Structure formats: C-alpha cells, structure tokens
Amino acid sequence: MRKLLMIMAIPLLFAGTAFGAVNINTATQDELQTLSGITAAKAKAIIDYRSKAGKFKVTEDLAKVDGVNEQHLDMKQLYREVTVTGPTVLKTKEKSAAK
Structure with missing residues (x-):
C-alpha cells in the first residue's frame, strides 16, 4: 500500500513545475506573451479589453478580444494555458540532467 501511494504521489510533485x-x-x-501565439499587440489588446469590460468570467471570453480569434490561433491550446482564477504560474524549462 505504501509503495502504491509513493507511485501516485511522485508525479504530483513535479506537475507544478512542468x-x-x-x-x-x-x-x-x-x-x-508567454502564451502560444500571443504577441505584444495581442497581449495589450487583452489588457485593454479587461480594463474596459471587466474581468474575464471564463477562458472562452478571450475570443471576444479584438485580434484573438480562431482564424489565427490554436484556441484549444490557448484555453489550456490560461485560467481566470488563481495566481499566474509560468511554465518552466526542465533542468538538464547533466548538472
């Protein structure tokens, strides 16, 4: 039982960094701008939109922002990278095993 718990717990320890x-x-x-397909101009448009319209209620509200649309971006990927609650946790690069 202890071994099973360890096997289940170890991947969770690394999930936050990946x-x-x-x-x-x-x-x-x-x-x-760390998001897939978001340029400086699109990032500014997102900030301008939330300043005028208020907080985003759901991630899909990003589609309402000028310049952020399904024609130019992989919206499914983008929705996986964003949230409307909690702190921003940026992706980190995995450390090299050679260290």
Whole structure:
C-alpha cells in the first residue's frame, strides 16, 4: 500500500513545475506573451479589453478580444494555458540532467 501511494504521489510533485497557467485577469503584458501565439499587440489588446469590460468570467471570453480569434490561433491550446482564477504560474524549462 505504501509503495502504491509513493507511485501516485511522485508525479504530483513535479506537475507544478512542468505546467503553467496564466491568469488572464491579472497577468502582465510580459506574462501574457508567454502564451502560444500571443504577441505584444495581442497581449495589450487583452489588457485593454479587461480594463474596459471587466474581468474575464471564463477562458472562452478571450475570443471576444479584438485580434484573438480562431482564424489565427490554436484556441484549444490557448484555453489550456490560461485560467481566470488563481495566481499566474509560468511554465518552466526542465533542468538538464547533466548538472
């Protein structure tokens, strides 16, 4: 039983460092630019939109922002990278095993 718990717990320890989520309600322009397909102009448009319209209620509200649309971006990927709650946790690069 103890061995089974260890096997289940170890991947959870590394999950936080491998994946990230950017809170689109609080992220800075630089943080938004870490997202797939989000340029400086699109990041500024997201910030401008939330300043005028208020907080995003769901991640899909990103489609309402000018310049952020399904024609130019992989929206499914983008939705996996963002959140509307909690802190922004940026993706980190895995450390080299050679160290």
